[in-house]
Amino acid sequence: MALVIAGERSGVGKTTVTLTLLASLCRRGISVQSFKVGPDYIDPMFHQHVTGRACRNLDPVLTSEAYVQECFARHIHGVNYALVEGVMGLFDGVSPPKDCSQSKIPNPKSKIDWASTAHIARLLDLPVLLVLDCSRLSGSIAAIAHGYSSFDPRIKVAGLVLNRVGSDRHLELLKDALEPLQLPILGILRRGDNITIPDRHLGLVPTAEISQLDTLIDSLVQLGDSCFDWEKLLPLLKVETPPLAPTLIKKRGSEVVRIAVARDRAFNFYYQDNLDILESLGAELLFWSPLRDTNLPDKVQGLYFGGGFPEVFAQELATNQAALNAVRKAILSGIPTYAECGGLMYLCQQIVDFENASWQMVGVLPTTARMGSRLTLGYRGAIALQDSPLLAAGEIVWGHEFHRSSLSEMPTLALFKIGGYNAQILDTEEGWRSHQIHASYVHLHFGARPEIPARFLKHCASYLNKK
Numbered sequence: 358m359a360l361v362i363a364g365e366r367s368g369v370g371k372t373t374v375t376l377t378l379l380a381s382l383c384r385r386g387i388s389v390q391s392f393k394v395g396p397d398y399i400d401p402m403f404h405q406h407v408t409g410r411a412c413r414n415l416d417p418v419l420t421s422e423a424y425v426q427e428c429f430a431r432h433i434h435g436v437n438y439a440l441v442e443g444v445m446g447l448f449d450g451v452s453p454p455k456d457c458s459q460s461k462i463p464n465p466k467s468k469i470d471w472a473s474t475a476h477i478a479r480l481l482d483l484p485v486l487l488v489l490d491c492s493r494l495s496g497s498i499a500a501i502a503h504g505y506s507s508f509d510p511r512i513k514v515a516g517l518v519l520n521r522v523g524s525d526r527h528l529e530l531l532k533d534a535l536e537p538l539q540l541p542i543l544g545i546l547r548r549g550d551n552i553t554i555p556d557r558h559l560g561l562v563p564t565a566e567i568s569q570l571d572t573l574i575d576s577l578v579q580l581g582d583s584c585f586d587w588e589k590l591l592p593l594l595k596v597e598t599p600p601l602a603p604t605l606i607k608k609r610g611s612e613v614v615r616i617a618v619a620r621d622r623a624f625n626f627y628y629q630d631n632l633d634i635l636e637s638l639g640a641e642l643l644f645w646s647p648l649r650d651t652n653l654p655d656k657v658q659g660l661y662f663g664g665g666f667p668e669v670f671a672q673e674l675a676t677n678q679a680a681l682n683a684v685r686k687a688i689l690s691g692i693p694t695y696a697e698c699g700g701l702m703y704l705c706q707q708i709v710d711f712e713n714a715s716w717q718m719v720g721v722l723p724t725t726a727r728m729g730s731r732l733t734l735g736y737r738g739a740i741a742l743q744d745s746p747l748l749a750a751g752e753i754v755w756g757h758e759f760h761r762s763s764l765s766e767m768p769t770l771a772l773f774k775i776g777g778y779n780a781q782i783l784d785t786e787e788g789w790r791s792h793q794i795h796a797s798y799v800h801l802h803f804g805a806r807p808e809i810p811a812r813f814l815k816h817c818a819s820y821l822n823k824k
Contacts, residue, residue, distance in 0.1 A: 359439035360515070360593045361394075361485045363474045365505055366446040369490040370520040372400055372561070373552060373577075374544065375442040379407045380574050381581030382594070388436040389594070392429065394477050395444035396736075396757040396800065398626040398664065402564045403554070404442070407574060411629035415441065415481075418451065418472045418736050418755055418778065420804035422480055428630065428804065429481055438594040441483065443474030447505055447512070450476055451736065451778050472736075475512055484515035484593060486543060491531055492521040499534040506540060515593055518544035518585075544585045552576050558711075558761055559666070565622045613641050614817045617657040621646035623674060624699055626664030626800070634803045635661075635810050640817075647703065651679035659693045659746075659817030660684070662700025664800060668728050668762065671708045671716035681719050688721045688792050693746040693816040696796040698760055701789070702726035704796055705764070722789050722796060724766040733758050736778035737799050742771055742786070745795040746816040747809050754806065756799035772797055793820075 362378070364371040375391070382389045391404040391412045396419055401412035413432050415425045433439045450473030470476055478485050487505055491498055498519075506514040517540050522528050528545065535542065552573065555562045564570055616635065620627070624647065632642060642661075643654035648670060653660075667674055675681075688694055688704070696704050706720045709727040718726075737756045741748040748754065755778075772788025772795065788797035793816065803810045 358593060358595055358597050359433065359441060359483055361441045361443055361474060361478045361483050362488065363443040363447040363478070363485045364445070364488045365490070365501055369488050370546065371442060371488050372403070372554065374488050374518050374520065374546070375440065376403055376407060377577045377581040378440060378585070379404060380577040381585070382438055383408055384578045387438055389438040389440060390432050390436045392432075392439070392441040393444075394441060394474050395472070396759070396802070397444065397560070399561045399563055400442060402625070403561070406564045406570065413630060414628055414802065415477050416472060416802065417476065417480070419757060419802035424804040425477065425480055433596045434598055436596055439596050440594060441477065441481075443477070445473070447473065447485065447487065448475050448508065449473050475509060479511050484513045486516055486518060486593070487514050488518045488520055490521055491519050491527070492523065492548065495527065495530040496534040498531050499538060502535060502540055503538055506538070514540060516541040516543035516589065518546065520546045521548045522546065523548050541586070541589060543590050546580070546584050552580060559759060563622070563625055563666070565625065612639055612818060614639055614659065614814045615654070615657045616640045616642055616659045616661055616817060617654050618642050618644050618661045619647050619663065619700065620644045621648045623648055623667045623670040624663050624665040624703070626699065628802050631803045631810070634807055635814070638807065638811050638814055640814055647680050647684070648673050648677060651677070652683045653687060656821070657692070658820045659813065660687065660695070662694070662696040662703055664698035664700060667699045667702050668708055668710050671710050674703065674718065675716040681717070684719050685721055688719070688794060691793050692820055693793045693813060694795070695747060695813060696794065697800050698798050701796040701798060702762060704794065721792065721794065724764045726762045726764055728762050731761065733760050733798070737775045738778065738783060739773040739775040739799055740783055742774055743790050745772060745790045746793055747795045747813050754801060754809070756801045758798050758800070760798055773799065775799065
């Protein structure tokens with residue numbers, strides 16, 4: 358058993374509830390593995406800070422249903438408790454794939470809840486703890502709870518968390534309204550508890566940038582000790598470990614390939630599974646900082662720049678001319694380079710930030726990344742238009758975009774032709790393929806496609822031999 362934390366919509370307090378549960382469990386000395394539904398990078402950072410264990414993303418669009426099940430089964434081994442934080446509202450997802458013949462479960466009851474929290478709960482056969490925002494509600498809370506608990510009979514709502522309760526009288530009205538439903542109230546958070554996690558233009562501020570994070574976690578522990586019914590919650594969180602499923606990824610070979618991975622406050626959007634898969638295929642990952650380090654690690658054969666917030670740290674990145682020069686020199690020498698979103702921006706000539714200030718970057722891509730108010734968000738289907746260190750021309754991948762920047766120029770021949778999820782037509786060209794660069798706004802998860810990182814490592818392995 359494990360428990361899925363779901364909300365009736367975005368913004369109801371799922372992350373606060375999740376972190377409160379994790380913090381309270383860990384402070385009791387209990388080992389707990391967390392998971393996050395969907396493609397999010399930042400919530401898992403908070404999970405990992407609290408638990409000391411890498412949070413795993415469960416996303417059947419970016420991977421597959423089989424990979425979601427295998428990933429969950431593999432990572433609950435050796436822990437006492439497990440918890441899955443949902444995404445958006447319980448049934449908020451996308452349309453099912455056009456061909457559901459490979460699905461492990463019947464087509465969703467709703468035609469729009471594929472890859473939703475409900476989909477993952479069904480796929481893993483887990484009960485749901487439903488978080489309800491009780492502000493500006495009293496008796497109507499019963500209608501909401503009834504609707505969510507009865508909409509899909511395959512979903513078991515094990516209990517409720519009442520969030521933003523205003524007063525003792527307010528709580529009494531809520532309990533009276535909910536009593537006929539016989540849904541256990543397993544947590545009560547008061548409006549006055551007022552624990553706020555700072556955010557900005559792409560969601561929460563990452564953990565590395567919050568100076569008082571441990572103080573915030575201490576507050577969550579105190580809140581958790583007083584607001585949850587632990588006698589009823591602990592059995593729901595307790596792991597019943599199934600037989601360990603065989604991994605879908607081949608173990609590393611004899612050859613070690615040295616990959617420099619940019620990781621600091623500017624670049625920290627990495628799926629832990631991607632890093633693990635690279636290592637399992639033979640990579641030695643050497644983490645370095647484009648903000649602080651003046652050179653690349655020694656004898657590297659490939660570069661990996663994940664996403665993040667280079668626009669926030671553009672001045673610091675531009676000031677570190679030694680790092681910019683080292684990256685430029687390596688790329689011009691033909692080193693295979695994978696850059697996604699923030700990494701793509703770093704390779705441009707300039708970043709123009711939200712204050713319209715321009716900052717010099719690596720400059721190997723003849724374009725400028727300019728920040729704006731428009732949010733580009735969603736799953737993407739993409740077909741490679743040419744060979745790259747990761748893909749062969751004609752290959753199709755699923756990815757995710759999440760950014761507020763745009764590029765001033767695009768190449769004559771783009772890396773990808775892309776479209777929205779389940780789009781009939783792929784009509785937008787995107788991404789750069791020059792030198793040995795694969796650079797795109799599209800984030801990829803390697804979970805169900807280990808041949809992609811394997812191709813990258815094959816290119817990297819031959820790099821030093823060509824110099």
